[in-house]
Amino acid sequence: MPWLADSMTNELKHAFGDKNNSEFVISPEGKIVVSRTWSDPEQLREELAGFVGESETVTKPSKNGQQPKRTEYTRGVVPRVKRPSGASVLKIEPVIVAEGDEEETVPPVEPFYAKLRAEATRAVMDGDEGELYLGFHLDPIYEVHWNNLAAPLKFSISAPDGVELEVTEGEAAKVEEKADLDPREFLVGIKGAGDEPLRLRVDYFACDNGDKWCKAIRQEYLIHFQTDRDAGRVQGGGGSRDRSKMQRPPGGGNTKGRMPNPDVIFTRFDADKDGKITKEEATGPMERRFPMMDTDKDGVVTREELKSRFERMRGGGRSPAK
Amino acid sequence: MGALLAGSQAFAQQRKLPGAGTSPIKVGSELADVTAIDEDGNEFPLRQKLKGRHAVITFGCLT
Numbered sequence: 001m002p003w004l005a006d007s008m009t010n011e012l013k014h015a016f017g018d019k020n021n022s023e024f025v026i027s028p029e030g031k032i033v034v035s036r037t038w039s040d041p042e043q044l045r046e047e048l049a050g051f052v053g054e055s056e057t058v059t060k061p062s063k064n065g066q067q068p069k070r071t072e073y074t075r076g077v078v079p080r081v082k083r084p085s086g087a088s089v090l091k092i093e094p095v096i097v098a099e100g101d102e103e104e105t106v107p108p109v110e111p112f113y114a115k116l117r118a119e120a121t122r123a124v125m126d127g128d129e130g131e132l133y134l135g136f137h138l139d140p141i142y143e144v145h146w147n148n149l150a151a152p153l154k155f156s157i158s159a160p161d162g163v164e165l166e167v168t169e170g171e172a173a174k175v176e177e178k179a180d181l182d183p184r185e186f187l188v189g190i191k192g193a194g195d196e197p198l199r200l201r202v203d204y205f206a207c208d209n210g211d212k213w214c215k216a217i218r219q220e221y222l223i224h225f226q227t228d229r230d231a232g233r234v235q236g237g238g239g240s241r242d243r244s245k246m247q248r249p250p251g252g253g254n255t256k257g258r259m260p261n262p263d264v265i266f267t268r269f270d271a272d273k274d275g276k277i278t279k280e281e282a283t284g285p286m287e288r289r290f291p292m293m294d295t296d297k298d299g300v301v302t303r304e305e306l307k308s309r310f311e312r313m314r315g316g317g318r319s320p321a322k
Numbered sequence: 323m324g325a326l327l328a329g330s331q332a333f334a335q336q337r338k339l340p341g342a343g344t345s346p347i348k349v350g351s352e353l354a355d356v357t358a359i360d361e362d363g364n365e366f367p368l369r370q371k372l373k374g375r376h377a378v379i380t381f382g383c384l385t
Contacts (some may be wrong), residue, residue: 004358015354017347026377030353039380
């Protein structure tokens with residue numbers, strides 16, 4: 001039976017109604033004569049008998065040699081993150097990082113063994129405060145697994161001006177099993193998302209299931225705050241309602257609400273790295289809050305003033321008792 | 323008669339949902355004038371290739 005692959009822009013999928021596992025019969029004149037949203041082999045056989053007559057030889061699915069391969073590697077050892085309810089799947093753009101640019105050579109491009117999926121709530125899409133879901137899922141087509149004998153997956157994010165992230169880097173928890181297939185997932189507080197994408201870099205160690213190679217992989221993505229209609233669905237996830245079991249990037253210190261790290265915020269806005277945020281450097285949400293942060297009214301916000309402001313916010317917005 | 327399995331990367335990890343609904347592609351409508359890629363990597367213009375015989379297209383994913 002011939003196979004067809006869709007184009008990278010999903011022309012076929014869109015033209016046939018965006019339904020996975022849908023099925024169509026086309027007449028010799030090019031008309032759709034059967035259309036259903038889910039394949040039904042028995043029903044199809046009857047219909048085809050009506051169109052072209054009974055088949056003399058019936059091929060059973062077990063005879064076509066297309067049985068999926070089973071893998072010995074473990075699943076279910078890493079707690080899944082509950083993705084934000086009602087979140088949109090974001091458009092992801094892989095970035096090919098070229099090496100040897102000076103010679104203008106085309107470097108060998110490593111496959112994206114782990115695919116990034118990012119989701120964000122409506123509030124985040126509107127630029128307000130919310131949660132960004134990041135999931136790194138091994139692509140089963142490459143038949144690889146995580147190498148847990150090496151360092152866990154870690155990521156770092158650079159955000160455009162005005163975007164506040166709870167953390168800008170994170171690392172997956174160490175897994176006792178020496179190998180597994182579970183996704184590595186994170187929730188990151190974010191505020192101020194807009195038209196400019198986040199740039200994410202991820203480092204991980206992968207091995208092929210045939211034990212031919214294990215290697216360190218580095219990949220980069222742009223995360224656009226636009227809904228991806230072709231993103232599909234993800235199995236599992238949302239199973240853990242116990243937030244204490246969620247994978248969270250360390251170092252956020254986010255124990256009270258979704259408060260960003262003031263050091264991260266300060267570093268982002270202090271564009272000339274002189275230890276002060278000027279009014280010119282304070283863009284986006286920072287611009288509106290500048291007068292409240294500049295407590296000594298000298299026209300600049302210091303790291304201490306920013307931290308003090310965050311402490312007051314953590315304390316419910318009240319000034320510390322004197 | 324030709325039977326084709328069409329795979330889309332975008333369908334990966336999708337699963338059937340209860341009450342998936344009716345396909346928006348109506349019986350009696352024209353086959354879309356789109357081009358897929360065959361298993362040898364060649365372009366496969368559906369209208370041109372499927373003309374003159376009954377054909378089945380079943381969508382699915384490789385993973």
